Amino acid sequence: MRTRLRTRSIALAMASAMLASTLALAAPAVAAESLGATQAASAAAELSIRVLPAKRVASSTPTISGRAIATVKLTAKPGRWTSGASLSYKWFADGKAISGATKSTLTLKSAQIGKRITVKVTGKKAGHTTVSKTSKPTAAVKSGKARPASKTSCPKAYPIKGNQTTRHTSDWIYHVPGGRYYAATHPEECFATETAARAAGYRASKV
The missing domain is CATH 2.60.40.2700 (Immunoglobulin-like)
Structure with missing residues (x-):
């Protein structure tokens, strides 16, 4: 009877030792697998943040x-x-x-x-x-000067009158709408801006 009990005790002890050994060997692998899963999840989360489209x-x-x-x-x-x-x-x-x-x-x-x-x-x-x-393109850019619309008037887009023939000065003079002699001036050329008139050799009327 005592021999059987002793044999069973020895067997249980050996089984316990083997189980402990198995668990000790498996623990690092389980830990590594768990760590790997954690790192993978972290990397995936970081990647998902990086690829979010900007506004x-x-x-x-x-x-x-x-x-x-x-x-x-x-x-x-x-x-x-x-x-x-x-x-x-x-x-x-x-x-x-x-x-x-x-x-x-x-x-x-x-x-x-x-x-x-x-x-x-x-x-x-x-x-x-x-x-x-x-933007959409403009119309083709035109010259800053044009021919008179009539003997006494200029085209609407070129309202400044350029006068080359004057009895009082040898200068070429330009007249802007509202000027004293604007209505009476017979233009030789008409201009879109004063800059264009000056570039063509005219000076502003003094009155």
């Missing part, structure tokens, strides 16, 4: 105001954009960037005559995707 800057297609005539100033109208967005401008003539033209206005020059003008507006804001929008 786009709300934008409008810009428009251009002003006459497409040399010496006339054009103005870009950006429309509605996201509040706080920083806007920048770039002007183009027939699709080619105009050097130095990075403001919201552009004074047309003779180099742009015959070309169509567009403006690109770019909006930037922290945490948002940068957006650019380009």
Whole structure:
């Protein structure tokens, strides 16, 4: 009887020792697997944060105001954009960037005559995707001067009268609407702006 009990005790002891050994060997693998799963979950969470799409800057297609005539100033109208967005401008003539033209206005020059003008507006804001929008093109830019509409009048788009024949001075003189001698002046040339008249060799009337 005592021999059987002793044998059973020895067997139980050996079984316990084997179980403990097995658990000791398996513990590092289980821990490593658990750690790996935790790291993978963390990496996945970080990746999901990184690929979240940024907000786009709300934008409008810009428009251009002003006459497409040399010496006339054009103005870009950006429309509605996201509040706080920083806007920048770039002007183009027939699709080619105009050097130095990075403001919201552009004074047309003779180099742009015959070309169509567009403006690109770019909006930037922290945490948002940068957006650019380009306006529709203007009509082809015309010269800043034109022929008189009649003996005493100029075309509506070219209201400034250029007078080359005067009895009182050898200068070429231009007259603006509302001037003292405007109505009585018979123009040889007509201009869209005073800048165009001066560029053609005229000076302003003194009265």
